[in-house]
Amino acid sequence: MKKTILFLWIVLFGAVVLYAQNKQLLYDFYEIPQSLLLNPGVKTPYKWHTGIPLLSGFSVQAGTSGITVNDLFANDGIDFTTKFREKVINGIRKNDEFGGSGTIELFNIGFRRRNRPSDYISFGMYGEGFIAQFWPEDLAVLAFEGNANNLNRRFSLNHIASQGEAVNVFHFGLNRKLNNKWTIGARAKLYSSVFEFRSANNNGYFVTTQGENNILRNTLVADVTLRTSGVEEILDILDEDSNSTGADLASLLLRRSLLGGNLGLGFDVGFTHTLGRNSYVTASLLDVGFIYHTNAIKNYTLKGAASNEGVEIILPDDLTNFNTEIWQELIDDIEEQIPFSDNERSYITLRPIKLNVSFRYNFGERDLKKKNCECSTKTALRAENLDYQNAFGGQLFMINRARGPQAALTAFYQRRLANVLTIKTTYTIDKFTFSNIGLGLNLQTGPINFYVLADNLLGYSNIPDSSYASLQFGFNIISWNGN
Amino acid sequence: MKRLLSFLVYIFLVFSCAEEQDFDQFDDLSIEPTVASSIFYFESNEEIINAFGTGGFYEEVFTFEAFSDPNVSDRVIDGTITYQLENTTSKDLGLLIEFLDEGGTVLDSESFIADEEPTPLLERQVAYGESGKSLDILRNTTNIRVSGENLGDATSQSSQNEPKIILRSSAAFRVRLR
Numbered sequence: 157m158k159k160t161i162l163f164l165w166i167v168l169f170g171a172v173v174l175y176a177q178n179k180q181l182l183y184d185f186y187e188i189p190q191s192l193l194l195n196p197g198v199k200t201p202y203k204w205h206t207g208i209p210l211l212s213g214f215s216v217q218a219g220t221s222g223i224t225v226n227d228l229f230a231n232d233g234i235d236f237t238t239k240f241r242e243k244v245i246n247g248i249r250k251n252d253e254f255g256g257s258g259t260i261e262l263f264n265i266g267f268r269r270r271n272r273p274s275d276y277i278s279f280g281m282y283g284e285g286f287i288a289q290f291w292p293e294d295l296a297v298l299a300f301e302g303n304a305n306n307l308n309r310r311f312s313l314n315h316i317a318s319q320g321e322a323v324n325v326f327h328f329g330l331n332r333k334l335n336n337k338w339t340i341g342a343r344a345k346l347y348s349s350v351f352e353f354r355s356a357n358n359n360g361y362f363v364t365t366q367g368e369n370n371i372l373r374n375t376l377v378a379d380v381t382l383r384t385s386g387v388e389e390i391l392d393i394l395d396e397d398s399n400s401t402g403a404d405l406a407s408l409l410l411r412r413s414l415l416g417g418n419l420g421l422g423f424d425v426g427f428t429h430t431l432g433r434n435s436y437v438t439a440s441l442l443d444v445g446f447i448y449h450t451n452a453i454k455n456y457t458l459k460g461a462a463s464n465e466g467v468e469i470i471l472p473d474d475l476t477n478f479n480t481e482i483w484q485e486l487i488d489d490i491e492e493q494i495p496f497s498d499n500e501r502s503y504i505t506l507r508p509i510k511l512n513v514s515f516r517y518n519f520g521e522r523d524l525k526k527k528n529c530e531c532s533t534k535t536a537l538r539a540e541n542l543d544y545q546n547a548f549g550g551q552l553f554m555i556n557r558a559r560g561p562q563a564a565l566t567a568f569y570q571r572r573l574a575n576v577l578t579i580k581t582t583y584t585i586d587k588f589t590f591s592n593i594g595l596g597l598n599l600q601t602g603p604i605n606f607y608v609l610a611d612n613l614l615g616y617s618n619i620p621d622s623s624y625a626s627l628q629f630g631f632n633i634i635s636w637n638g639n
Numbered sequence: 640m641k642r643l644l645s646f647l648v649y650i651f652l653v654f655s656c657a658e659e660q661d662f663d664q665f666d667d668l669s670i671e672p673t674v675a676s677s678i679f680y681f682e683s684n685e686e687i688i689n690a691f692g693t694g695g696f697y698e699e700v701f702t703f704e705a706f707s708d709p710n711v712s713d714r715v716i717d718g719t720i721t722y723q724l725e726n727t728t729s730k731d732l733g734l735l736i737e738f739l740d741e742g743g744t745v746l747d748s749e750s751f752i753a754d755e756e757p758t759p760l761l762e763r764q765v766a767y768g769e770s771g772k773s774l775d776i777l778r779n780t781t782n783i784r785v786s787g788e789n790l791g792d793a794t795s796q797s798s799q800n801e802p803k804i805i806l807r808s809s810a811a812f813r814v815r816l817r
Contacts, residue, residue, distance in 0.1 A: 225660065226658055226660070228664075229660040229661055229662055229664060229665075230658060230659075230660065230661075231658075231659045231660065231661040235667070236664040236665065236667040236668055237667065237668055237669045237670075240668055298672070299670065299672060299816060300670055300672060301672050301673070302672030302673040302674045302675070302813075302814075303672075303673075303674055303675055304672075304673035304674060304675035304811040305673060364675060364676075367677055367807075369680050369682070369805075369807070370677035370679075370680040370807045370808070370809065371677055371721060371723060371807045371808070371809035372675055372676060372677045372809045373677070374676055374677075464676070464677070465677045465680060466676065466677035466678045466679050466680055466808070466809070467678070467679040467680070467701065467703065468679070468680045468682075469679070469680070469681045469682070469699065469701075469785065470680075470681075470682045470683075471682065471683035471684065471687045471697060472683075472684070472686075472687045475687070475697075480699070480700060480701045480702060481701070481702050482701045482702070483701065483702045483703050483704055483705065484702060484704075618658050620658060620660050621658065
C-alpha cells in the first residue's frame, strides 16, 4: 500500500512536473472557462461556472527537438552506438531540448457579480511544473570522444542549461466588459513552490592545448551554478528508503504545495478588443512575477580557473623540496583554484513570462436578435457572445526561457455545430515541429461541459517518431448568461 | 462521463500507431573516449649536473596515483604514454623512469640515453593494453622514481643558451565510460 502511495506520488509528481507552455487550442476558446487562465480579458459568456475538482483542467505536454525516440530506438538493425553518434552527438545542438510540462487544476470557480454584471470573478488553485533540459552539446562530445583528438577545441560550459520546478498556484481574477469593444481582465497569483532547480547562464570552458613546458596543457575555466530549493528535502526522504518513505514524501509535497514552500507573487493581464462586427484581437501577458526562495535551499557552484601540465620537477628549485606527495599537491592545487562548493543563500527567480496575441475573424453568423451597437456594457447572452458559426485567425505565443524567448505561431479554424459541439483545429509551427496539427472538441450537454484538446495529431501515426505531443481535457459545470 | 472517457481512450488506441521500438538497444551503447593529459615534466640545467659530478645527479620517488585511481584503473582499455627527451648539454645523460607499486616493487621502467648536443629530440611511445604492455603495470602504479645520471664529464659547458636536459611525458588512454 505504501509503495502504491509512493508510486502514485511519483506519477503525480511526474504529471505535476509542469508549467503550462503553449496552449494554442485552449487560447480564446471561450466556451471553456479555463481559457480565462490564458487570457483574463477573454469573453465570458457565463453566469457562473465551477470546475469538477481535480478534473476541470488536466494537461500534459512533452517535446524534443533535434531527435525523436524513433531515431534512436527503431528496430532497424543499425548498431546503436553508431546511431547514437550520428543522431545524438553529431545531430543535436545546444539549443535543442527535452522537456515535459503539465498542469492539474484542483478547483476553479467563477461567477458574475450581481450588482455589477459586467464583472466576472474567477478563482482557483492549480499545480503546474516542467522540466527542460537543453542538450550540453560540447560536454557530450567531450564525454563521447574525449580530448585527445580535440586539441585546441574549447568545450563550452555555457551549454549546461537545465531547469525544472513544481509549483502550486492560488489565483483570483477579475474580468470586466468595459463596452462592446473592450473586455479587460487581470489575475493575481500566489505561488507556492514545491521544488525548483535551475542551472543557466553558466560560463567557462575546458580546452587541451600544446603545453608551455610539457607536451599538453589542460585548462578549465568554470563559472557554473546550480540553484535548488526543495530538492534536498525530497532526496533526503528518498534516501531514507524506510517504510514511511511514501507517507513522508506525500506529507512533504502536500505541505510545500499549501504555502509551506517558497512563496511568490505574480499577475496576468489581458484584453479582447473588437475591431468590427466580425473581428477582434486579443492579447495576454501571463505570469509576470517572482518566487523568493528562502527555505530548503542548496546551491552548488564551481568557480575558478586552473591549468595543468602534470607533475613538474625542475632543478635546482626542487632539489630542496623533499615533499614527495607532489601528485596530491597537484590535485589539491587544482581543487583550490576551482573550488566546488555549496551554500544556502536565498535567491529570487522570475516566472517564465508568457505572451499571447491573436486575431480572429468570425463568419457565417447566426441570425442575432440584436445588432451590435458597440455602445452597451450589458452582459451579452450566450447566443450573442457565441456569435459565430465559423471563425479563423492566427495566434502568436512567446515564452521567456533560459536561452531567451521562444515563439510559436498558430493558424486556427473554429466551427460551432449547434449549441452542443464546437471544434477547433490549429496548425502550429515552433522549434519542436513544423507539422503540428491540433484538434479540440468542446461538448456542452445541458450544464455539463467537457473539452478535450490534443496536439500534433500527425504524430500519432507513429508516436515514437513524434517530437511533440500534448493533451488537455476537463469537465466543468456552466450556467450561461441569460439562463 | 465514464463512457465518454472510454470512448476517447478507444479512439486514441484505434488511431494511434507506433513503429516497433527496441529499447534494449541502449544496453549496446558503448562510450569510450580517449582522454589525454601530461604526466610529468623533468628539467635540470647543466650547472646542477656538473655540480654533482659524474654518475647519478638526481633520484627521487614521488607519489603518482593518476593511473591507480579507480575512475581510471577500472575503466582503462588501452593507451599510449609518450616521452620526449631533449638534451642541450655538452654531455651524454641517462634518465630512468620506474613505475613502483605500494610496496616499492618496480613494475616497469623506461630507460633513456641522450647523447650530448647537438642531438635531435628523442620521442618514444609506449603502448599499453592488448597490443602493448600490461595495463596492470599502470593500475598498480602508485609511485614513480626518476633517476638522472651523468654519463659524461663534470666540467664541460654547452655553447647552447641555457643548456638543459628535459623529459616531457603525456598519456592518452581510451576509457570505457559505458
